[in-house]
Amino acid sequence: MTGVIQRGPAPAWPVPRDRRARRFVLLLVALAVAAVASTWLAVSIGAVPVALPQAWGIVADRLVPGVVPRTWTPVQEQIVWEFRLPRALLALLVGAGLAVVGAVLQALVRNPLADPFLLGVSSGASFGAVLVLILGASALGGLSLSAAAFAGSLLALGLVYALAQRAGRLTPSRLVLAGVALAYLFQAAYSFVLQLAQSGRAAQQVLFWLMGSLGGARWHLLPLPAVVLAAGVAYLLTQHRPLNALAAGEETAVSLGVNVSRFRLTLFVLTSLLVGVLVATSGAIAFVGLIVPHAARLLVGADHRRVLPVAALLGAVFLQLVDVAARTVHAPQELALSIVTALFGVPFFLWLLRRRAVERAVTVG
Numbered sequence: 001m002t003g004v005i006q007r008g009p010a011p012a013w014p015v016p017r018d019r020r021a022r023r024f025v026l027l028l029v030a031l032a033v034a035a036v037a038s039t040w041l042a043v044s045i046g047a048v049p050v051a052l053p054q055a056w057g058i059v060a061d062r063l064v065p066g067v068v069p070r071t072w073t074p075v076q077e078q079i080v081w082e083f084r085l086p087r088a089l090l091a092l093l094v095g096a097g098l099a100v101v102g103a104v105l106q107a108l109v110r111n112p113l114a115d116p117f118l119l120g121v122s123s124g125a126s127f128g129a130v131l132v133l134i135l136g137a138s139a140l141g142g143l144s145l146s147a148a149a150f151a152g153s154l155l156a157l158g159l160v161y162a163l164a165q166r167a168g169r170l171t172p173s174r175l176v177l178a179g180v181a182l183a184y185l186f187q188a189a190y191s192f193v194l195q196l197a198q199s200g201r202a203a204q205q206v207l208f209w210l211m212g213s214l215g216g217a218r219w220h221l222l223p224l225p226a227v228v229l230a231a232g233v234a235y236l237l238t239q240h241r242p243l244n245a246l247a248a249g250e251e252t253a254v255s256l257g258v259n260v261s262r263f264r265l266t267l268f269v270l271t272s273l274l275v276g277v278l279v280a281t282s283g284a285i286a287f288v289g290l291i292v293p294h295a296a297r298l299l300v301g302a303d304h305r306r307v308l309p310v311a312a313l314l315g316a317v318f319l320q321l322v323d324v325a326a327r328t329v330h331a332p333q334e335l336a337l338s339i340v341t342a343l344f345g346v347p348f349f350l351w352l353l354r355r356r357a358v359e360r361a362v363t364v365g
Helices: 017-044 052-063 074-108 121-135 144-164 174-197 198-211 223-238 240-248 252-257 260-282 288-300 302-326 337-365
Strands: none
Touching: 017 074, 017 223, 017 288, 017 302, 017 337, 052 144, 052 337, 074 223, 074 240, 074 260, 074 288, 074 302, 074 337, 121 144, 121 174, 121 198, 121 260, 144 260, 174 198, 198 302, 223 260, 223 302, 240 252, 240 260, 252 260, 288 302, 302 337
16 A cells, blocks of 8 residues: 555445536635635735725726726735736646646655655756756756756656666655655755855845745746646646556556556656746745645545646645735745745645554554
C-alpha cells in the first residue's frame, strides 16, 4: 500500500448515480460562488478601504460604463481596477493551477506526498526565473521569464524522476527524498546567484518574490497563465481514465491499454509547463498542491473527472483567502504567501506521514 492514493471509505449503501451527479454539480456551483465571493472580498480589503458595494460598482462601471451611479473616488477606482482586481484574478489562476498540478503528480507517481514544491519542481522553476531576473534574458539565449521557469521545472522533474528509479521502477519513497534533495540544490543555486547580484535591494525583492507574492500582478500578466491553465485542465479532463488507471498502479494501467511511459512523459511536460508559467508570475508557493487535492478527494472520491475541477476551484478559493490574510495579518507589511500556507501545510504534511505509518502497521499486522 506504500505510495498508493487511498480512496475514501465506501458508503454503507450505493448512492444513485443521478443523486451523485446532482451533488457534484451543486458542489461546483457552491465553490464557484465561493470563488466570486472571495474575489469580491479581496478587492475590497487593503490599506485604502473600499466598501463592498463600491468595489462591485467599480468593476461593473469598467465593464459597462454608466450601469451604476459613481459613489467612489478616482483613487479608489485606480486601486481596485489597476492593482487589486488583477491580483485577485491571478490568485485564482495560481491557486487553481497548483492544485491541479498537485492532483496530477500524486496520481502520476502514486505518492500522496507528491507536490510541485516538495518534489523540487517549483525550486527548479524558481532557479530559471532568477537567472532571467538577475542576469537578464540575454544570458540565457533570449529566454523569457516564463520559458526559463518552464525549462527549470522540466529539468527538476526529469532529474527527480531519474533519481527515483530503482531497477527500472519508480520508488515512491526515493521520489520524495530525491525531490527534497533537488529542492535544496536549486535553492542553493539561486541563492548563490542572488548573492552575486550587484544590487542588494533588487536581490531582496527577488528573494521575497521567491517565497510567493502576487504583488506584481497586472492585467498584461494574466492572459498567459489563463490560457495555459485552461488548455491544460481541458486536456487533463480528457485523460481522466488513464489518470485513474495509473493511480491504481502501473500493472492496471498497462492492462487497460495505457502506454505508461509516453503518458508519463506527456504529463511531466504539461505539469512542468504549468508550474513554470505560474512560478514566473507568483514565485514558489508551498503546500497548495499538497493540501487541496486531498481535500478534493475527500469531497468527491478518487475519479479524476471530478477531482480535477473540484481541486481547481478549491485551490482558487484557498489561495485567494491566503493572499487576503498575507496582506492584512501584519499590515501594512505584507507576508510572503508561503509563510501563510506553511501554517496549514506543515501540520497537514505531518498528519499524512502519521496516517501512512498507521496504514503500513495495519498492513504488516
